[in-house]
Amino acid sequence: MPQQNAPSFSEMIAECRRSAVHLEMRDVYGIAAEAAEFEAWKRGDDSSRRDRAGRRRAWLDLVAVSVARGVTLRRARIVSEPVSEYIRFEYAGTALNVEAGESVRWLPRRYASDIALPGNDFWLFDDEVVRFNHFTGDGASAGPEVRREAEVVRLCAAAFEAVGERAVPHDQFKV
Numbered sequence: 001m002p003q004q005n006a007p008s009f010s011e012m013i014a015e016c017r018r019s020a021v022h023l024e025m026r027d028v029y030g031i032a033a034e035a036a037e038f039e040a041w042k043r044g045d046d047s048s049r050r051d052r053a054g055r056r057r058a059w060l061d062l063v064a065v066s067v068a069r070g071v072t073l074r075r076a077r078i079v080s081e082p083v084s085e086y087i088r089f090e091y092a093g094t095a096l097n098v099e100a101g102e103s104v105r106w107l108p109r110r111y112a113s114d115i116a117l118p119g120n121d122f123w124l125f126d127d128e129v130v131r132f133n134h135f136t137g138d139g140a141s142a143g144p145e146v147r148r149e150a151e152v153v154r155l156c157a158a159a160f161e162a163v164g165e166r167a168v169p170h171d172q173f174k175v
Contacts, residue, residue: 006143006145007146009144012125013071015125016066017071018072018126019071019072019073019127020066020073020125020126021164022073022076022123023075023121023124024075024116025077025121027079027083027084030135030136030139030140031139034055035047041092049089049092049093050093056093060099060100063097063102066087066101074104074105075104076105076106076107077090077105078117079106079109081108081109081110082111087175091106094170098170098171099156105173116159116162117159117163120132120134120144120145124160128148129147130156132144
């Protein structure tokens with residue numbers, strides 16, 4: 001059953017000992033905290049995509065600290081092609097994730113048709129606990145759901161590994 005009082009993401013990554021993997025499957029996210037950056041980027045201002053000290057600093061620092069203590073962070077993104085404007089925005093800032101120590105791979109959606117995927121984006125921590133990220137139809141966060149059942153963990157682990165095997169490393173993927 002879903003955990004009602006989910007720990008914060010920061011708590012979950014802090015408790016992580018070995019690995020944290022993240023599978024993203026949407027072509028558009030409507031995250032309020034990045035709306036101004038996205039709008040500026042659409043107008044041609046890509047400074048936020050290279051800004052290590054701005055809004056993304058907390059995330060980049062968290063990645064670096066986690067990697068330094070031995071946690072492997074991997075992210076895979078399943079994307080439609082041609083990619084959406086939002087995915088181009090996301091791609092433009094991914095180099096900072098990689099520099100911080102996160103491994104990021106991209107898989108065109110057409111190559112994922114025969115992979116059993118959960119219905120929502122997720123984080124999997126230490127192959128033990130899944131944090132699903134729920135979104136509204138327009139991409140706003142609808143809150144997390146934490147699951148620990150073995151079958152849910154197995155589904156997410158298998159899905160991530162299958163995507164990862166087919167996906168292209170960030171530096172080889174072109175939008």
